[in-house]
Amino acid sequence: MIYFPLIGLLLGVLGGYLIRYDVPPEYARYLSIAVLAALDSTLGGVRALLERTFNDRLFITGFLSNTILAALITFFGDRLGVNLYLAAVIAFGVRLFQNLAIIRRLVFK
Amino acid sequence: MAALRSHYLALTVVLFVFGFLGALAYRSNVTVGTATATGDRHEQLVQIVENLEQKKGALEGELQRLREEIADQERLDAARRGLSQSYTAELERLRMLAGLVSVKGPGVVVTLADNQHPPDGAIDPNNYIIHDYDVRAIANALWLGGAEAIGINEERLVQSSAIRCVGTTVLVNSTRVGSPFVISAVGDPNALLAALDADQDAALLLHEYVKTLGLKVSASPADEMLIPAYRGSLSPRVLRSIDQNPVPGGGG
Structure with missing residues (x-):
């Protein structure tokens, strides 16, 4: 059971590597934002699991809404000529490190 | 237990998405961040050109393979139908002039x-x-x-x-x-x-x-x-060799 997420990761990597589709450069930022959102959600999920506060619905909706908001911010940033995209990158980035720190504490407590 | 199972399923889904997108980004060879985040138009264009040249190379290889296959099939076909040697020789000569072999x-x-x-x-x-x-x-x-x-x-x-x-x-x-x-x-x-x-x-x-x-x-x-043979695409549908001067056009 605990291996399911790892198998999912492996399948994802395999699928992403084998699919015959190249992301157009103009969408590279959306892709990177989506990767960051997924990574952020994963760490948040692991943290919640360890804290025993994990909730499936919160987890999935959190992932989706974060991704969608990040994509929207990127899109409007492009229209406005401002790199709003960086706001999402920094928000996700900061949370990644925070969550990692909390996970570390929970594991080695 | 059922709750725990759905926890792992949710994690599995998100990790799948993460792996998929990560691998896609890695394989697409698109520089994420530096070049595009600065909004540098020039770097973006360079990237587009590099991506397209890579794609072009792959397609040229494919075209080359298909052309060789066509030539092989025609040779086989000519042999099976007992077409004269001179016919196939002429075909080969024209193909050489057209730059296809x-x-x-x-x-x-x-x-x-x-x-x-x-x-x-x-x-x-x-x-x-x-x-x-x-x-x-x-x-x-x-x-x-x-x-x-x-x-x-x-x-x-x-x-x-x-x-x-x-x-x-x-x-x-x-x-x-x-x-x-x-x-x-x-x-x-x-x-x-x-x-x-x-x-x-x-x-x-x-x-x-x-x-x-x-x-x-x-x-x-x-x-x-x-x-080597020409690797690009040929747009003309009909070409004829001029026999007095067997030159496929002079470039300039």
């Missing part, structure tokens, strides 16, 4: 390279580099000398080929080539060398500019050369 044989190799150390105080640095018209002059002289096939840095010249200047490089068949240019031509070596000497521009390059401008230009006969 690689050509092997004796010929001439002309190399042209810039003078990388122009003298101090040179009036015009443009005088010390090889230009598109230099390459064109050599290619045209070689056609006149009866070359059966000409390749410039592995790019086969065909009837629709152009040799033209783009920025700091020269475009041959929509592929960028730069100094040193190696122009190989299959044909009678003596006739080709004579044609180079007879051509005014080519002779100037070979004999004058070598000394006065320090350009590195040389022509030498070769016993056995292989000129």
Whole structure:
């Protein structure tokens, strides 16, 4: 059971590597934002699991809404000529490190 | 237990998405962040060009494979239907003139390279580099000398080929080539060398500019050369060889 997420990761990597589709450069930022959102959600999920506060619905909706908001911010940033995209990158980035720190504490407590 | 299971399923889904997108980003060879995040238009364009050139290379390989397959099938078909030897020989000859098959044989190799150390105080640095018209002059002289096939840095010249200047490089068949240019031509070596000497521009390059401008230009006969087939797409539907002068167009 605990291996399911790892198998999912492996399948994802395999699928992403084998699919015959190249992301157009103009969408590279959306892709990177989506990767960051997924990574952020994963760490948040692991943290919640360890804290025993994990909730499936919160987890999935959190992932989706974060991704969608990040994509929207990127899109409007492009229209406005401002790199709003960086706001999402920094928000996700900061949370990644925070969550990692909390996970570390929970594991080695 | 059921709750725990759905926890892991949710994690699995998100990790799958993460792996998929991550691998896609990695494989797409798109620089995420630096080039695009700064909104640098120039870098974006460079990236687009590089991606397209990569794609073009892959498609050219595919085209090459398919053309070889067609030629093989036609050969088989001709043998099965008992078509005469002369028919298939003619087909091969036309295909060679159209540049669709690689050509092997004796010929001439002309190399042209810039003078990388122009003298101090040179009036015009443009005088010390090889230009598109230099390459064109050599290619045209070689056609006149009866070359059966000409390749410039592995790019086969065909009837629709152009040799033209783009920025700091020269475009041959929509592929960028730069100094040193190696122009190989299959044909009678003596006739080709004579044609180079007879051509005014080519002779100037070979004999004058070598000394006065320090350009590195040389022509030498070769016993056995292989000129690759044309890798690009051919738009004309009908081509006919002109028998008096079996030259598939003169490039310029």
